Amino acid sequence: MDKTPSLDFLFRPKTLAIAGVSANIGSILTLPQRYIRSLIDFGFKGQIYPVHPAGGEIFGLKVYKDIEEISDSIDYVVAAIPARLTPQLLTGCARKKVKAVHLFTSGFSEIEDEVGKMLESEVVDIARKNGIRILGPNCMGIYCPETGLTFAVDYPEQGGFPNISGPLGLISQSGGNTMFCIREASTRGIFFSKAISYGNATDLNESDFLEYFTDDRNTKIIAIYIEGVKDGPRFIKALKRTASLKPVIVYKSGNTESGIRACASHTSAMAGSANIWRGFLKQAGAVPVHSMEEIVDVSLAFLKMPVPKGRNTVVIGSGGGVGVQAADECTEAGLILPVLPQDVRIKLRNIYGTEAGSIFRNPVDIPGFAAKDKSITAVKSIADSDQIDSLIMHFPFDLWGIIDRKEIIWQYVESVLELAGLVKKPVAVVLHYCATAMAKQLAAEVQEKFVNAGLPVYPGFKRAASAINKYLQYHERGENG
Amino acid sequence: MDKTPSLDFLFRPKTLAIAGVSANIGSILTLPQRYIRSLIDFGFKGQIYPVHPAGGEIFGLKVYKDIEEISDSIDYVVAAIPARLTPQLLTGCARKKVKAVHLFTSGFSEIEDEVGKMLESEVVDIARKNGIRILGPNCMGIYCPETGLTFAVDYPEQGGFPNISGPLGLISQSGGNTMFCIREASTRGIFFSKAISYGNATDLNESDFLEYFTDDRNTKIIAIYIEGVKDGPRFIKALKRTASLKPVIVYKSGNTESGIRACASHTSAMAGSANIWRGFLKQAGAVPVHSMEEIVDVSLAFLKMPVPKGRNTVVIGSGGGVGVQAADECTEAGLILPVLPQDVRIKLRNIYGTEAGSIFRNPVDIPGFAAKDKSITAVKSIADSDQIDSLIMHFPFDLWGIIDRKEIIWQYVESVLELAGLVKKPVAVVLHYCATAMAKQLAAEVQEKFVNAGLPVYPGFKRAASAINKYLQYHERGENG
Numbered sequence: 001m002d003k004t005p006s007l008d009f010l011f012r013p014k015t016l017a018i019a020g021v022s023a024n025i026g027s028i029l030t031l032p033q034r035y036i037r038s039l040i041d042f043g044f045k046g047q048i049y050p051v052h053p054a055g056g057e058i059f060g061l062k063v064y065k066d067i068e069e070i071s072d073s074i075d076y077v078v079a080a081i082p083a084r085l086t087p088q089l090l091t092g093c094a095r096k097k098v099k100a101v102h103l104f105t106s107g108f109s110e111i112e113d114e115v116g117k118m119l120e121s122e123v124v125d126i127a128r129k130n131g132i133r134i135l136g137p138n139c140m141g142i143y144c145p146e147t148g149l150t151f152a153v154d155y156p157e158q159g160g161f162p163n164i165s166g167p168l169g170l171i172s173q174s175g176g177n178t179m180f181c182i183r184e185a186s187t188r189g190i191f192f193s194k195a196i197s198y199g200n201a202t203d204l205n206e207s208d209f210l211e212y213f214t215d216d217r218n219t220k221i222i223a224i225y226i227e228g229v230k231d232g233p234r235f236i237k238a239l240k241r242t243a244s245l246k247p248v249i250v251y252k253s254g255n256t257e258s259g260i261r262a263c264a265s266h267t268s269a270m271a272g273s274a275n276i277w278r279g280f281l282k283q284a285g286a287v288p289v290h291s292m293e294e295i296v297d298v299s300l301a302f303l304k305m306p307v308p309k310g311r312n313t314v315v316i317g318s319g320g321g322v323g324v325q326a327a328d329e330c331t332e333a334g335l336i337l338p339v340l341p342q343d344v345r346i347k348l349r350n351i352y353g354t355e356a357g358s359i360f361r362n363p364v365d366i367p368g369f370a371a372k373d374k375s376i377t378a379v380k381s382i383a384d385s386d387q388i389d390s391l392i393m394h395f396p397f398d399l400w401g402i403i404d405r406k407e408i409i410w411q412y413v414e415s416v417l418e419l420a421g422l423v424k425k426p427v428a429v430v431l432h433y434c435a436t437a438m439a440k441q442l443a444a445e446v447q448e449k450f451v452n453a454g455l456p457v458y459p460g461f462k463r464a465a466s467a468i469n470k471y472l473q474y475h476e477r478g479e480n481g
Numbered sequence: 482m483d484k485t486p487s488l489d490f491l492f493r494p495k496t497l498a499i500a501g502v503s504a505n506i507g508s509i510l511t512l513p514q515r516y517i518r519s520l521i522d523f524g525f526k527g528q529i530y531p532v533h534p535a536g537g538e539i540f541g542l543k544v545y546k547d548i549e550e551i552s553d554s555i556d557y558v559v560a561a562i563p564a565r566l567t568p569q570l571l572t573g574c575a576r577k578k579v580k581a582v583h584l585f586t587s588g589f590s591e592i593e594d595e596v597g598k599m600l601e602s603e604v605v606d607i608a609r610k611n612g613i614r615i616l617g618p619n620c621m622g623i624y625c626p627e628t629g630l631t632f633a634v635d636y637p638e639q640g641g642f643p644n645i646s647g648p649l650g651l652i653s654q655s656g657g658n659t660m661f662c663i664r665e666a667s668t669r670g671i672f673f674s675k676a677i678s679y680g681n682a683t684d685l686n687e688s689d690f691l692e693y694f695t696d697d698r699n700t701k702i703i704a705i706y707i708e709g710v711k712d713g714p715r716f717i718k719a720l721k722r723t724a725s726l727k728p729v730i731v732y733k734s735g736n737t738e739s740g741i742r743a744c745a746s747h748t749s750a751m752a753g754s755a756n757i758w759r760g761f762l763k764q765a766g767a768v769p770v771h772s773m774e775e776i777v778d779v780s781l782a783f784l785k786m787p788v789p790k791g792r793n794t795v796v797i798g799s800g801g802g803v804g805v806q807a808a809d810e811c812t813e814a815g816l817i818l819p820v821l822p823q824d825v826r827i828k829l830r831n832i833y834g835t836e837a838g839s840i841f842r843n844p845v846d847i848p849g850f851a852a853k854d855k856s857i858t859a860v861k862s863i864a865d866s867d868q869i870d871s872l873i874m875h876f877p878f879d880l881w882g883i884i885d886r887k888e889i890i891w892q893y894v895e896s897v898l899e900l901a902g903l904v905k906k907p908v909a910v911v912l913h914y915c916a917t918a919m920a921k922q923l924a925a926e927v928q929e930k931f932v933n934a935g936l937p938v939y940p941g942f943k944r945a946a947s948a949i950n951k952y953l954q955y956h957e958r959g960e961n962g
Contacts, residue, residue: 028888111836174802176880176914183879183916227805253805256812258843261820265840266801291806320747321655324708324734325772331737339742355592359746362739398664399657407509433657435665437925444918 005215007208010100010133011144011194013076017049019089020080020104023056023063032080032104033058035151042163044148047072067092076100078141083107084115086137087122094130101127103137109200109268110138124202138267139199140175143182145192146218151175152182166191168299169219171209173198173227173267181223181292189451190299193218200267205230207238214242221302223249223295228269236280243285247474249298250286252277285477287470297463301471304456305426308390308472311336314382315363315461317394322433323363326394326461333465334472337362338387347381375415376422383423390426392464393419396433397443406442413446417453428464429457486696488689491581491614492625492675494557498530500570501561501585504537504544513561513585514539516632523644525629528553548573557581559622564588565596567618568603575611582608584618590681590749591619605683619748620680621656624663626673627699632656633663647672649780650700652690654679654708654748662704662773670932671780674699681748686711688719695723702783704730704776709750717761724766728955730779731767733758766958768951778944781937782952786907789871789953792817795863796844796942798875803914804844807875807942814946815953818843819868828862856896857903864904871907873945874900877914878924887923894927898934909945910938 016039021032029037039048040059049070050063057063064070067077067089077098079089083105093101107113108120120137127134135141140151145165168190172178175197182195193216196209206229213219222242229235242248254263254271263271281288289295313335315326327337340348340362348360351374359365364382366375383391393416395409420427429450434443447457458464497520502513510518520529521540530551531544538544545551548558548570558579560570564586574582588594589601601618608615616622621632626646649671653659656678663676674697677690687710694700703723710716723729735744735752744752762769770776794816796807808818821829821843829841832855840846845863847856864872874897876890901908910931915924928938939945 107835113836172802174800174805176800176877177802180877180879180914180916183920187916187918225802227802253802253809255809258812258818259805259809261842262801262805262808262840262844265842266805266846292802319655319657320743321653321658321706321708321734321773324655324740324743324747327743328734328736328740331739337739354588355594359743361742361746363743365747396657396661398661433661435661435668437668439664440921440925444921 003215005212007204007212009075010135011142011149012147013100013149014046015049015072015074016044016046016076016078017051017064017067017070017074018078018080019051019067021050021052021058021063022054023050023052023058025058032078035078035080035104036061038150038152039148042148042150042152044150046075046147049074067096070096074098076102078102078104080104083119083137086119087126090123090126090132093132094126098132100133100135102135102139102141104139104141105136106138108137109202110264110266120200120202127203134203136199137202140178140197143178143192143195151197152179164191165193165218167193167218167220167303169193169213169216169222170195170225171198171206171213171222172196172225173201173206173269174225175199177225177292181225181295184293185296185299187447187451188296188300188457189454190296190303201230207231207234210235210238210242214238214245219246221247221249221299223251223299225251225253225292225295227254227263227267228271236284239284239286247302248286249289249295250281251289251291251295252281287474289470294463294466297458297467298470300456300458301428301467304454305390305428305468305471307475308426308468310389311469311472312338312387312389313392313465313468314340314388315392315394316366316379316382317363317396317430318365319396319399320359320365322394322396322399323359323365326363326392329461330392330465333462334469335465340364340382341385341387344381344385348378351378351381372411372415376419379415379419380422383425388425390428390468391423392428392430392461394430394432394461395446397431397439398433398435409442409446413449416450420453420455426468427455428468429455430459430461430464431457432460484696486693488685488693490556491616492623492630493628494581494630495527496530496553496555497525497527497557497559498532498545498548498551498555499559499561500532500548502531502533502539502544503535504531504533504539506539513559516559516561516585517542519631519633520629523629523631523633525631527556527628530555548577551577555579557583559583559585561585564600564618567600568607571604571607571613574613575607579613581614581616583616583620583622584680585620585622586617587619589618590683591745591747601681601683608684615684617680618683621659621678624659624673624676632678633660645672646674646699648674648699648701648784650674650694650697650703651676651706651776652679652687652694652703653677653706654682654687654750655706656680658706658773662706662776665774666777666780668928668932669777669781669938670935671777671784682711688712688715691716691719691723695719695726700727702728702730702780704732704780706732706734706773706776708735708744708748709752717765720765720767728783729767730770730776731762732770732772732776733762768955770951775944775948778939778948779951781939782909782948785935785937786871786909786949786952788956789907789949791870792950792953793819793868793870794873794946794949795821795869796873796875797847797860797863798844798877798911799846800877800880801840801846803875803877803880804840804846807844807873810942811873811946814943815950816946821845821863822866822868825862825866829859832859832862853892853896857900860900861903864906869906871909871949872904873909873911873942875911875913875942876927878912878920879914879916890923890927894930897931901934901936907949908936909949910936911940911942911945912938913941
């Protein structure tokens with residue numbers, strides 16, 4: 001596994017030309033202008049060559065009138081020009097011996113239009129004959145923090161998104177979903193080796209990228225958003241092999257008649273039957289999920305929690321009604337909430353004096369977490385029990401008597417942070433019941449603290465419990481198979 | 482139905498005494514102190530009498546040493562004293578001819594303790610013999626914006642929660658859930674006639690309040706959070722009657738073994754079988770939901786949307802992958818997304834020139850909503866089609882090229898607001914894909930605009946579609962029954 005995967009050149013171009021960038025900057029940057037801006041801001045390590053028939057200069061870079069006017073050799077070309085002009089561009093790329101073309105451009109096989117389909121096959125033809133690999137069309141392309149290659153413009157200006165690499169590799173048929181996933185993951189402490197938005201997959205497809213990530217040493221977990229496969233038998237083989245080596249999380253969309261139709265309109269994908277996919281993913285040993293958020297939820301369990309010994313979970317937090325909901329949702333998601341052993345309950349009663357206003361069974365209701373030492377001793381006693389495999393610590397923000405007393409919230413945060421260091425078992429945090437703008441903002445601040453401490457944070461029990469359950473299922477599969 | 486319901490006196494006490502309020506104010510107010518503070522801040526229209534054996538003064542009010550020391554007659558007593566002292570308080574209340582006692586106090590039948598159970602029956606005994614109605618124990622009591630009676634302290638200081646009444650009546654066995662629901666509802670434009678947190682229901686129970694709301698003219702929709710009923714046959718009869726007159730939304734928790742156990746620990750409720758409840762709610766014509774958020778989701782449909790003629794829904798917004806998810810989630814929730822008729826699609830192609838980069842089938846992908854006039858004409862053409870019964874307009878915040886261009890977001894908001902006035906069909910708004918703090922804040926601002934314009938806003942397709950589906954099912958039931 002120590003060889004460099006053959007597609008590695010895609011992620012580290014030394015020279016990049018982008019066709020379709022006008023030097024005229026209006027009140028809003030055009031998409032290709034923003035693409036260049038983001039490469040510069042993201043610290044792209046290669047040379048950037050804007051191309052546009054009108055020439056000029058943009059962001060201090062000369063705009064070439066034609067790709068063949070560039071004297072440097074070109075590794076990677078981004079096409080942001082109308083579909084009808086792409087065959088001509090590809091012919092130029094062939095003469096320049098370009099290795100890869102990313103077709104940002106849409107208007108090919110995904111629209112119901114014979115011209116679009118013909119254009120797509122013409123472009124592929126030229127590429128195949130000249131050894132050019134095509135990414136797309138109709139996609140955002142590659143995000144690779146290591147080399148600064150990115151399509152990820154419009155990051156929050158407050159520096160919320162650092163240009164750092166991580167263990168997750170994302171293969172996504174949707175550019176918007178890729179963008180959202182990168183942002184959602186980063187706010188929850190997960191970063192990427194690479195993320196690839198690959199659109200219509202007319203040449204490079206899901207299997208190419210899956211094989212790439214299988215061999216990529218920097219990728220520990222793979223996540224896929226897929227609408228339909230281009231080459232079924234190859235994908236089946238690739239997924240089985242990969243899933244035996246690394247966790248593969250798969251969000252297959254297009255599970256209903258209208259969803260299948262939407263796939264065709266979006267990326268010309270043939271979505272296939274939801275039942276067949278379900279069986280196939282299970283057999284291949286992949287982890288099936290149902291949204292981009294769930295990709296992040298499940299990745300968090302894999303990356304931020306040791307594997308729980310079993311399903312016995314304790315839920316600890318404030319609120320009685322919330323506790324009932326926690327018990328229902330965790331159990332329905334496949335976890336078990338055993339009653340705390342009598343000796344632990346006696347310890348808790350000794351700590352708090354009485355059970356009135358509290359609940360010491362499981363879920364455990366410790367109002368307020370106001371007394372830090374007490375709560376640390378209490379949770380430690382619970383976690384030490386050999387009948388407990390993992391802990392879910394929750395904090396409901398918009399409950400009576402809490403929201404306005406911020407000191408209690410920060411005491412709670414301190415307690416949980418200290419506990420996370422003391423407890424030798426997997427811990428997940430649920431921050432929820434955020435109705436008001438104030439609660440939402442406080443929850444975001446608290447989340448940041450926990451994320452920085454390496455804790456997995458979820459916005460509800462359902463999502464936390466389901467992620468832990470899928471994590472357990474993945475490892476049980478290993479034991480049973 | 483024009484008679485005043487017999488329990489109406491509970492909501493409009495002229496005099497209220499609260500037992501257990503120390504005049505010593507520490508760094509944090511005690512719960513009973515905060516209760517008084519909130520009554521004052523909320524503009525309670527009656528007289529407040531704090532009671533505590535140590536006497537003194539708090540918030541400008543004299544603290545009486547004993548309830549019998551008050552010369553005024555007392556309508557309503559709140560007990561915030563230890564459980565063991567409640568029989569003595571009740572005896573005093575009997576001598577004062579108090580009509581209602583709200584036992585804030587916990588430590589009764591909900592804890593596994595014979596003393597707790599005995600105390601609860603002793604208190605009920607005294608109450609019954611003296612014509613006193615008991616609310617609780619172990620509950621937050623009554624929230625009634627009309628009279629300023631409230632337990633709702635700790636509201637956001639920025640005035641996010643106005644003291645106004647609305648059409649929703651809430652009956653809830655959990656105080657925390659009540660508090661959260663009031664806040665969640667208010668941020669989404671729904672207000673309350675009354676909300677009642679009733680805890681262990683040792684005297685006044687779910688059926689009393691259900692019957693009250695049935696006859697209460699200010700309550701148009703009833704929502705219930707329930708862990709277990711006290712009097713099954715009476716509740717069955719009451720629910721059937723009520724559901725034939727007003728929509729009743731029911732969140733029954735305690736559906737799993739551990740959930741059922743949690744109900745007993747929380748409010749000593751016998752939760753009963755989930756299957757029996759499911760069948761019973763359906764037969765009674767209630768709307769079953771599975772969280773406090775869903776109570777608000779479904780109430781929004783009932784209160785902010787005309788009844789759609791059928792299930793044919795169009796989803797309009799930005800993003801291809803998001804559109805596939807929308808199609809799957811809406812269809813799975815019971816809605817139908819028909820392909821737009823050919824004539825509408827031709828109109829859209831004429832408006833936008835090409836379908837490249839857009840999708841005009843359904844879901845409809847109109848990138849950016851940048852050109853306001855175009856998008857208004859386009860959505861109007863879609864809405865005018867007799868093959869469309871309702872519209873879901875969605876806006877994903879953390880998609881490529883949008884978040885940092887705020888002007889596009891506000892153009893979008895303006896377009897949707899203008900459209901909501903032009904379109905004669907039900908419209909729901911989905912604001913989602915908010916990963917970053919910046920997106921979350923923008924989404925909250927946009928939500929406020931839409932809420933103020935009377936639009937129902939949801940944080941995802943699943944929740945919007947499921948609410949619309951339950952709204953439709955409710956009205957279909959009417960047609961079929």
